[in-house]
Amino acid sequence: MSRIFPHPLLTLALTLLWLLLTSFSLGHLILGFAVATVASRALSAIEPDRVPIRAVWPLVKLFFIVGGDIIRSNLAVAWLILTRGRHGKRRSGFVEIPLRLRAPAPLALLAIIITATPGTAWIEYDAETGVLLLHVFDMIETDDWVTLIGTRYENLLMEAFVG
Amino acid sequence: MSYLDTLPPWIAIPVAFFLILGSTLTLLGAFGLARLRDFYDRLHAPTLGTSWGAAGILLASMILMSWNESEPGWSGLRPVLHELVIGIFLMITTPVTLMLLGRAALHRDRIEGTPGIPGAVERADVPHRPTGEEADGEAAPEIDISDAPGEN
Numbered sequence: 001m002s003r004i005f006p007h008p009l010l011t012l013a014l015t016l017l018w019l020l021l022t023s024f025s026l027g028h029l030i031l032g033f034a035v036a037t038v039a040s041r042a043l044s045a046i047e048p049d050r051v052p053i054r055a056v057w058p059l060v061k062l063f064f065i066v067g068g069d070i071i072r073s074n075l076a077v078a079w080l081i082l083t084r085g086r087h088g089k090r091r092s093g094f095v096e097i098p099l100r101l102r103a104p105a106p107l108a109l110l111a112i113i114i115t116a117t118p119g120t121a122w123i124e125y126d127a128e129t130g131v132l133l134l135h136v137f138d139m140i141e142t143d144d145w146v147t148l149i150g151t152r153y154e155n156l157l158m159e160a161f162v163g
Numbered sequence: 164m165s166y167l168d169t170l171p172p173w174i175a176i177p178v179a180f181f182l183i184l185g186s187t188l189t190l191l192g193a194f195g196l197a198r199l200r201d202f203y204d205r206l207h208a209p210t211l212g213t214s215w216g217a218a219g220i221l222l223a224s225m226i227l228m229s230w231n232e233s234e235p236g237w238s239g240l241r242p243v244l245h246e247l248v249i250g251i252f253l254m255i256t257t258p259v260t261l262m263l264l265g266r267a268a269l270h271r272d273r274i275e276g277t278p279g280i281p282g283a284v285e286r287a288d289v290p291h292r293p294t295g296e297e298a299d300g301e302a303a304p305e306i307d308i309s310d311a312p313g314e315n
Contacts, residue, residue: 020244074215077207078188081195092204094281108258115258118192118210121203122258123265133281135265137207 004037006044009051011036051105052162062156066113069152077118080138093139094123097132097146101154106161113153120145174230178223185219192216202268206261213257221246 005011011033018032053059080090101107107125114122114134124133136145170178188211195208228243272280 017248020248070214074188074211077195077211078191081191081198081208081211092201092207093279094203096281111258111262112254115210115261116214116254118207118214121206121210121265122262123203123269124262133269135203135206137204 005040006048007040007050009053010040010043014039052103053160054162055160058156058159062113062153062160065152065156066117070117073117073119077137085138090137091139092135092137095134095136095139095145097134097149099125099130099132099154100150101157101161102130103161106157110149110153110157114149170227170230174226178227181219181223181226183219185216185221185223188212188219189216203265206265210257210261213253217253218250221250 014036015029015032018035019028022028022032080086099107099110101110111122111125114120119137121135121137122132123135125131126133132149134145134149192208192211195211196205199205199208225243225246228246229241232241232243233239234241269280273282
């Protein structure tokens with residue numbers, strides 16, 4: 001089973017993508033599934049390990065939390081640009097955040113979350129020490145950012161992924 | 164301009180709202196990119212365009228095109244969801260560019276010694292010490308020697 005479908009999630013996602021880009025019909029379902037199977041087998045040649053997902057519910061929860069955060073930080077950053085950074089009082093700066101995550105897949109997801117949220121930019125991650133260097137547009141409290149990333153996102157990612 | 168004229172208000176208002184929201188945020192992002200002074204600050208401005216800026220425009224397009232494709236009545240509903248794919252790819256690929264730019268700027272600032280830039284604790288001095296490889300070469304045989312008696 002795992003020889004034919006080395007990455008079942010990717011196969012499913014590619015099939016859905018095929019159906020989205022064409023139209024929902026039985027013929028496209030079969031064709032899309034065949035293309036997705038071949039594509040995920042091709043990926044297994046360079047990436048043999050399956051992404052180990054432990055639970056789906058934390059990811060759903062994370063999706064809604066991040067969705068809300070993105071809307072809020074969009075408005076905050078737009079307001080800061082309009083008011084010229086609270087009339088010159090805005091301070092930006094770097095924050096070093098020690099991460100507990102080590103596996104590539106949850107780290108990639110965290111990178112997407114941090115990048116998609118305006119106001120925080122992922123600058124550098126040191127794989128040896130596990131320290132993430134973050135640039136924050138509107139710095140209020142350094143410790144707040146460490147607990148924000150650590151509790152809000154990282155805990156849920158640790159629950160969702162193995163490792 | 165045929166189908167746009169026949170658009171009922173309950174479709175036209177959300178389409179206009181999301182389109183204006185998305186394009187305003189994208190415009191503000193571009194404005195910030197031009198106006199902000201610091202390189203790292205500038206990294207933040209375009210993410211307005213790639214997050215809700217894009218999402219707003221894509222939502223407007225989804226509502227409008229779904230209306231355009233659909234026949235009257237619930238059975239004729241044809242939701243157009245292609246735009247989701249654009250949004251997903253935009254979200255996945257933005258971090259790649261952003262990290263590339265951020266790390267390049269960090270590397271430059273560390274070498275130039277710009278104040279206020281956190282240096283990597285161990286890594287920062289690696290380029291300045293070309294003898295590091297020789298030291299590693301000497302260290303490797305020592306480990307081999309110490310391991311050998313342990314195996315016996």
